[in-house]
Structure formats: C-alpha cells, structure tokens
Amino acid sequence: xxxxxxxxxxxxxxxxxxxxxxxxxxxxxxxxxxxxxxxxxxxxxxxxxxxxxxxxxxxxxxxxxxxxxxxxxxxxxxxxxxxxxxxxxxxxxxxxxxxxxxxxxxxxxxxxxxxxxxxxxxxxxxxxxxxxxxxxxxxxxxxxxxxxxxxxxxxxxxxxxxxxxxxxxxxxxxxxxxxxxxxxxxxxxxxxxxxxxxxxxxxxxxxxxxxxxxxxxxxxxxxxxxxxxxxxxxxxxxxxxxxxxxxxxxxxxxxxxxxxxxx
Numbered sequence: 001x002x003x004x005x006x007x008x009x010x011x012x013x014x015x016x017x018x019x020x021x022x023x024x025x026x027x028x029x030x031x032x033x034x035x036x037x038x039x040x041x042x043x044x045x046x047x048x049x050x051x052x053x054x055x056x057x058x059x060x061x062x063x064x065x066x067x068x069x070x071x072x073x074x075x076x077x078x079x080x081x082x083x084x085x086x087x088x089x090x091x092x093x094x095x096x097x098x099x100x101x102x103x104x105x106x107x108x109x110x111x112x113x114x115x116x117x118x119x120x121x122x123x124x125x126x127x128x129x130x131x132x133x134x135x136x137x138x139x140x141x142x143x144x145x146x147x148x149x150x151x152x153x154x155x156x157x158x159x160x161x162x163x164x165x166x167x168x169x170x171x172x173x174x175x176x177x178x179x180x181x182x183x184x185x186x187x188x189x190x191x192x193x194x195x196x197x198x199x200x201x202x203x204x205x206x207x208x209x210x211x212x213x214x215x216x217x218x219x220x221x222x223x224x225x226x227x228x229x230x231x232x233x234x235x236x237x238x239x240x241x242x243x244x245x246x247x248x249x250x251x252x253x254x255x256x257x258x259x260x261x262x263x
Contacts, residue, residue, distance in 0.1 A: 003059065015045060044129035048066050088154060091184060093121075095117060096244065115250060115260065116261060162178055173230075176198055199252075205253045205254075209249055211235075
C-alpha cells in the first residue's frame, strides 16, 4: 500500500501524522479506527482507506491528492458551502452519546435519540464525509430538526431498493439483515418505510440491533431464547467492532422507534 498500513487504525495514524506535518497549525486528533477530528470537525477516512486498499500501488498519489482536496476549493470552505449544494448530500448517522467525550456538544449539529444515542448529520462528498457543525447549521438558517427532516428524506432516496437477507433461527425466531457496507447500515433504522418493510416479515413490532455503524439486524421479539442469544452476540460485536453504537436493542412500532435501555 505504498507504505500505508492495511490495518485501519494504523492507516488513520499515518494520515493523521502526515496531516500534522502538512498543517502544523491545525489540531488533528485520532478518535476512531478510520476517523479524525480536525479543528473540531469530524472527518471519516473510510472512503480514502478503501481507495488506497483498492489501488495500493497508487497509495501515495491517492493520499496526497485527497489531502490537497481537503485543504483546497470546496473542501477547505466546507463551512461556507451553500445550502443548495449541501442539501442533497446531507445524511444522518446514529452515534453514541460518548462522541461528546471527544467533541464539543455545542459545536456538533445533532438531535437526541433513544438508548443514549444521538443523530448527527454529515455531508457525503465523493472522497470524504464530514460532519455538519452548529455554526454551519445556523448560517443556513436551519434548526437541528430541519436537518433531521432533510437527512431522513435523503436516506430514503439513497438506496431505495436496499437488499435484505431474512434468516430463520433454530429457536423459531426470524432476523432481517442489511449489509450494504456504505457507512449507513445502522442509519437505516431511520428510514420512513422501515416498519412497513419489515413488520410483515417479522410478525409485527420488532427489535433492531445496531452494535456498530456497519451493522443492522432486525429481529422478531420472540421466542425469548432467540432474543437472548442475539442480545449476547450484539454485546460481543459492540465491544469488538469499529464505530460502536449501542449494545441495547431498539423497538420499532407503527408509532416510531423506542429504546429498551430504561427497561
């Protein structure tokens, strides 16, 4: 990989070190296996990692071009991006409340969600995904609820024919799995047609497990042995996978999504 590691966290460390050399005045922090915070703005390195992994012989060229774009043109002026340009690119992500251990709550555009999580918003660009700040939201004359409405509509249109795998368990329960690996698997809990899509297959109200950003498992609420076994697997995945979200289940009903943490 032209000197770049195949391990995601080591790769991110290399990119962070290069950024610090190129932009010594910038505050660069590594906050996840493929995630940096630059001057308080979250930057997802997933696309960059995949590009370099796909063409390792061009690793140096790809990373240098990426960093050039990051600090030039539209990328350098993300804070001044027009709403007209950003609107079709605004997407939601579900994050644990713990992200505010690294980020200022006041700086990040977000809305509270259930199970100690929040919904944050990103601008999805071809080579990078960056978070939307509160300052940017205010400049656009929007509230967090307005961003949520835009992001959910974009999510609905992002992959309307997403593939779903239905699995029958030995205990008699059923599970539905989304695995697009596009950075928005967990966010699909926010799709407007989720209940209509899955309830007929899972027997009505159902649970959803989001142990990490790239995992979505919907499961029938019974039998109990099936739910307990899946809950154990969710806890295991939550502790081992990158971008962990929540080890508790989400309950999906016709009225919306509820948390199970309090129960």
